[in-house]
Amino acid sequence: MYGVYDYDFKFENQEITVGVEKRGGFLRYFRSLKNGSDNVEKILASDTGKIIVNPVEPLNLPKEITNYLEIEFEPIVIEPNSYRKVYLKFPIEIGVFAATKKSIDILDIFSLNNQKYSLYGPPDSGVICRWYKSDVFAGIPKTEILKEGVIELNIQNTSHEWVEMRRIVFESYGMKIYYNDIVSMVAVVKIINRMVAETNFINKPIKDGMKKALELYTARRIPVVERKGFLMEWGLK
Amino acid sequence: MADVLNTVIYNTITVWDVLVVIVVVILAIIIAKIVTLNLKKILSDKVKKDVLEIIIKIVNYGIILIAFLAVLPQLNIDLSGLLVAGGIAGLVIGFASQSVVANLVSGLFLMIERPIRIGDQISIEGVSGFVEDIHIFSTIIRTYDGIYIRIPNEKVFTSNITNYVANVARRFEYLIGIRYADDADKAIEIIKKVIDAHPFALKNPSPTIFVDELGDSSVNIRVRIWAPSTVWYDVKMELLWKIKVELERNGIEIPFPQRVIWFGDKGGVKVESGKDIPA
Numbered sequence: 001m002y003g004v005y006d007y008d009f010k011f012e013n014q015e016i017t018v019g020v021e022k023r024g025g026f027l028r029y030f031r032s033l034k035n036g037s038d039n040v041e042k043i044l045a046s047d048t049g050k051i052i053v054n055p056v057e058p059l060n061l062p063k064e065i066t067n068y069l070e071i072e073f074e075p076i077v078i079e080p081n082s083y084r085k086v087y088l089k090f091p092i093e094i095g096v097f098a099a100t101k102k103s104i105d106i107l108d109i110f111s112l113n114n115q116k117y118s119l120y121g122p123p124d125s126g127v128i129c130r131w132y133k134s135d136v137f138a139g140i141p142k143t144e145i146l147k148e149g150v151i152e153l154n155i156q157n158t159s160h161e162w163v164e165m166r167r168i169v170f171e172s173y174g175m176k177i178y179y180n181d182i183v184s185m186v187a188v189v190k191i192i193n194r195m196v197a198e199t200n201f202i203n204k205p206i207k208d209g210m211k212k213a214l215e216l217y218t219a220r221r222i223p224v225v226e227r228k229g230f231l232m233e234w235g236l237k
Numbered sequence: 238m239a240d241v242l243n244t245v246i247y248n249t250i251t252v253w254d255v256l257v258v259i260v261v262v263i264l265a266i267i268i269a270k271i272v273t274l275n276l277k278k279i280l281s282d283k284v285k286k287d288v289l290e291i292i293i294k295i296v297n298y299g300i301i302l303i304a305f306l307a308v309l310p311q312l313n314i315d316l317s318g319l320l321v322a323g324g325i326a327g328l329v330i331g332f333a334s335q336s337v338v339a340n341l342v343s344g345l346f347l348m349i350e351r352p353i354r355i356g357d358q359i360s361i362e363g364v365s366g367f368v369e370d371i372h373i374f375s376t377i378i379r380t381y382d383g384i385y386i387r388i389p390n391e392k393v394f395t396s397n398i399t400n401y402v403a404n405v406a407r408r409f410e411y412l413i414g415i416r417y418a419d420d421a422d423k424a425i426e427i428i429k430k431v432i433d434a435h436p437f438a439l440k441n442p443s444p445t446i447f448v449d450e451l452g453d454s455s456v457n458i459r460v461r462i463w464a465p466s467t468v469w470y471d472v473k474m475e476l477l478w479k480i481k482v483e484l485e486r487n488g489i490e491i492p493f494p495q496r497v498i499w500f501g502d503k504g505g506v507k508v509e510s511g512k513d514i515p516a
Contacts, residue, residue, distance in 0.1 A: 062436055065465050116433075117465060118440035123404040128465045131440045 001094075001146060002179050002213075005051045007044070015112050016146075018096070020044065020051060029096070031108055040108050049100045051107075054213040055149060055183045056095035057172045059130050060109045067172040068230070070120055070129035071151070073136045075166040075237070078157040078191065086155065087137040088168075089148045091115075091130070092183055097214060106216065112147045120169050121234035129169055140182070140206065149183030152206050157191045165191070166237050170199050171230040177213040178205035197236055200229035254311050261311075265304030269297045287355035287371070291348050294373070336391065340374040343394035347371060352398050360399040361388060402466040406439060409462060409473050413480065414455025419489045421448050421456050428460055431483050437472045439463040454494045 001011045001018075007027055010019030018031040027044040029051075059066060071088055078084060096108040118131035135141075140150055157163055168189055178184050184206035191197045205212075242253040273293045280289050348371065353359050357368045359378070366380035376393045378386045401407070415424050425446045432438045432446075442463045449459035460480070464472040481491065 063468065065437075065467055114434070115436040116440055117437055119406045119442060119463065119465075123406045123442075123463075126405060128405050128439075 002054050002211075003052075004099075005053070007046075007049070007051065009051050009053075011053075013146075016110075018053075018108075018110075029098075029107055031096070031110060033110065033112070038110075040110075042107065044098065046098065046100070049098050052097040052099050052104070052214060054095060054097075054211075055092045055177050055179055056109060056213065056216050057175045057177070058091045058093045058111070058113075058132075059172050060093055060216070061111050061115050066117070066128040066130060068120065068127045068129040069170045069172065069175075070118055070131050070167055071170075072131065072133050072167045075164050076136060076155070077162060077164045078155055079162060080157060080160045082157050084155045086153050087140055088134040088151045088153055089132075089137075089141060089143060090134065090151050090185065091132045092145075092147055092149050094146065095214065095216060104214070109216075112144075120167075120232075126234060127169070143182055145179075145181070145183060149177065149179075149185065150206060152184065152186045154186070154188045154202075155191065156188065159191055159193045161194060163191050163194050164237060165189075165197075168197075168199060168236075169230055169232050170201065174201040174229060175215070176201050176203040177215075178210035179213055180210045182206070183213075184210065191236070195233070195235050197232045198229050199232060248313060250312055254313075257311050258308050261304055261308040262301070265301050268304075269300040272300060273297050285354070287351075290355060290370070336389070337374065339391040340389045343390035344371070344373045344375075347376070347390055347394055352403075353393075353400055357403070358401040360401070361393055362396050364388065405466055406442075406463050407466050407469050408442075409464065409469060411460040411462075411477055411480070412449065413458045413460060413484075414452060414491055415458065415484070415489050416492045417456055419456070421458065423487070424458060424484060424489050427483050427487055427489070428458065428480050431480050432460075432462060432476065435472060435476055435479075437464050437468050438476065439465070453496075455492050 005020075007020045010021070011017070012019075015034050016031070017034075020027055020029050022028075027046065028041055029044055030039075030041045032039040057069075059069060069090065071090060073088055076084075076086065091111070091113045093109055093111040093113075095106060096110075097104050098107045099105075116131045118129050119126050120129050121127060137150075140152075143150060153168065155165070168187075170187065175185060186202040186204050186206060187199060188202060189197050189199045242251065242256070244252050246252060246255060273296055276293055276296060277289065280292070284292070347353070353368050353371070353376070355368050355370060359365070359368055361378070364378055364380065364386055366378045366384075366386070369377040369379045369385075371377075371390075373390075375387045375389050378388060380386060413424075413428070415421065425448075428446050429444070432444045438444060439462075444463070445459075445461045447459055448456060450457045462472070462476065484491065
């Protein structure tokens with residue numbers, strides 16, 4: 001489903017129908033989810049554009065209220081001054097973009113997942129996060145490409161103590177999503193002590209030959225100040 | 238032309254001097270406008286809207302004030318003299334404009350302490366709504382029914398302010414009554430499922446659901462839910478009805494107020510018509 005299409009694009013499976021068709025003298029973009037939650041139809045006043053479909057940062061539905069993604073997983077106890085690589089799954093939202101040579105804009109965002117949000121930290125100074133529960137994998141797990149992606153998580157315990165970790169929080173601005181037969185991100189978490197860690201994304205695919213997904217804030221032309229990742233200062237458990 | 242410009246208006250002040258002052262002030266206003274416009278463009282994505290508004294106001298008035306003070310000697314106004322005269326005049330004006338000054342000072346303190354920001358949902362002295370703007374002298378509130386209300390800053394500063402969105406999350410609660418004949422554990426399980434299915438009913442802090450009291454007509458279940466402050470009211474509105482529908486779908490009903498009436502051992506009631514009702 002992911003890729004660049006002309007205006008004759010149509011995709012249908014058991015859960016979703018999405019595409020562009022000419023009806024009533026207009027080009028119309030349409031999308032319907034089989035669970036009937038919401039349908040979208042828009043007139044496309046364009047002749048020469050393309051449709052781009054790719055996974056986007058999973059922080060837009062049902063309404064954009066946060067820039068943070070929290071993934072909870074079974075506890076990992078990490079020995080002092082060590083490095084481990086594990087794989088987690090993350091939820092996917094699908095972005096449909098209308099593009100011309102000079103301009104690109106978001107047409108629709110939908111998801112085949114249910115959303116859940118959570119609070120990381122105290123109510124007065126914490127952050128609201130999109131919440132997701134994942135298993136922990138030693139290798140790249142199989143995923144449903146329209147629902148889940150894989151995060152390669154490089155854990156560096158730089159402290160001199162054993163650290164138990166059961167959640168990770170990322171900020172969306174650094175998310176670099178790649179796709180082909182799977183959807184992926186690569187992230188690093190640097191554990192500073194039992195309570196504090198810093199998370200970052202690395203701009204590279206999980207394996208060779210993957211395409212980079214369009215970032216939403218690029219499409220929305222939102223200028224972003226470069227940040228040095230997210231500091232998890234309210235605990236790792 | 239030169240004669241007109243050299244015409245003395247007052248003391249040694251000529252038309253030329255006055256023109257210079259006017260041109261400088263107008264230029265300062267134009268420069269302030271250009272600078273603030275550019276500041277808006279540059280900082281709008283990097284600084285929060287309310288902070289940006291304050292920066293822009295300070296820069297705008299600062300440029301105009303500096304230009305005005307710089308050009309005052311052109312009118313032969315000695316600022317040191319003004320200080321003495323200003324001291325006396327200040328006393329007079331101070332007494333006359335006590336509330337204006339109080340509002341100004343309160344406005345400055347509000348900008349420093351920042352208990353409220355533009356866009357926040359607040360309640361002050363019974364006025365609830367969105368903060369539209371914080372001026373030097375007053376704060377503008379747009380109530381939930383869209384009405385414009387101006388509150389002097391002195392009142393804002395000295396009142397109890399409830400800011401509903403200062404924290405990122407907040408809790409709300411329901412009290413749901415079920416029949417004594419219903420299974421409270423099952424009801425709690427159903428309510429929990431409905432809450433879990435709502436995206437914005439937060440996972441952490443987790444909701445709490447428990448039998449709170451054995452009421453006159455119902456077993457009362459207390460439901461406490463945390464939600465993001467920006468959407469909590471939407472969540473509150475949506476969830477209550479969903480819980481009611483789901484409980485009823487599972488055969489658990491929310492009872493009407495009821496009272497058991499016992500007629501005594503002999504039974505029967507004497508009614509006015511004289512016709513007895515049997516026990």
